[in-house]
Amino acid sequence: MTLFDSPASPSARRLRAGVFLCVGALSLIGLSGCTADAAPGASGSASAAATGGSSSSATASATATSTPTPTPTPAGTAVAMSCTDLLTLDDVYAFNPNFGSDPSYKPTSASAKTAASFQGLTCGLLNQSSDGTIEISLTQPNAVLMTQQQDKAVASSKIVPTYGTPPTAQGFFTVSNGIGEAQVFTDTYWLTISSSNFLEPGDAESLVSAALGHLK
Structure with missing residues (x-):
């Protein structure tokens, strides 16, 4: 138990x-x-x-x-001047009394056509006795367009010191296919004056000087 x-x-x-x-x-x-x-x-x-x-x-x-950087493009600002502002009747008469405004003018030179496409001013003068013409253009380009045109002038034209003193104004002259063309670049404007009457830089000098005197 x-x-x-x-x-x-x-x-x-x-x-x-x-x-x-x-x-x-x-x-x-x-x-x-x-x-x-x-x-x-x-x-x-x-x-x-x-x-x-x-x-x-x-x-x-x-x-x-992924946001692309905008590429600068050539452009121009509308020129706030008329043809008679750029070259007055007195300026034209002093150059040659036979010249006056061309009522049927249309841009024909490459420079004038470029000016017109970038809101530039284009003008034509007609010799009343010989039918000779003078073509004037004034463009207010942006930095890209200004550089493009200056590079073309340097490559195809000769520097003309009497058209202005750099950097205030830089002048060029060339003759192509019987047409002489004066070009001047300022800080703001690109001016061209061309004619079959221009065979050397001095032929356009009085008109260039008068036009530059009216630029503001």
């Missing part, structure tokens, strides 16, 4: 120890499971945040660098 009911028997002690070990093991497994479940969530959030931030930065950078 005493052998089976004793609480301190070896069999009872082994049974209690086994129960405690089992409960402890289950507790550890439960705790480990909780920790493992939390880690993937935190890692996923960090990864998503990092990926999202990188994508936004790349998009912003692409947008900032």
Whole structure:
């Protein structure tokens, strides 16, 4: 009787120890499971945040660098002068009394056509006795157009110091296909005067000087 009911028997002690070990093991497994479940969530959030931030930065950078820079283009401002402002009747008479305004004038020279296409002033004078003509143009170009025309003048014409003193005015003269053309560049304007009557720079000098005197 005493052998089976004793609480301190070896069999009872082994049974209690086994129960405690089992409960402890289950507790550890439960705790480990909780920790493992939390880690993937935190890692996923960090990864998503990092990926999202990188994508936004790349998009912003692409947008900032994709805007093209406008290319400067040749242009002109309308000239606020008339033909008689540029060369008065007295100026023309002093040059040659036979010349007067050409009522049927249309731009024919390359310079006059360029001036007309950039809001420039174009004028024509007609010799009443010989039908000879003089063509005048005045353009107020932007920096791009001014540089283009100056480069052409330097390449195809000779510098004429008597048309003006650089940098205030820079003069050129050339004869092409029997037409002599004087050109003058100021800080603001591009002036051209051409005629078959101009064979050398001095032939146009009085008209060039008169026109430059009226420029503001």
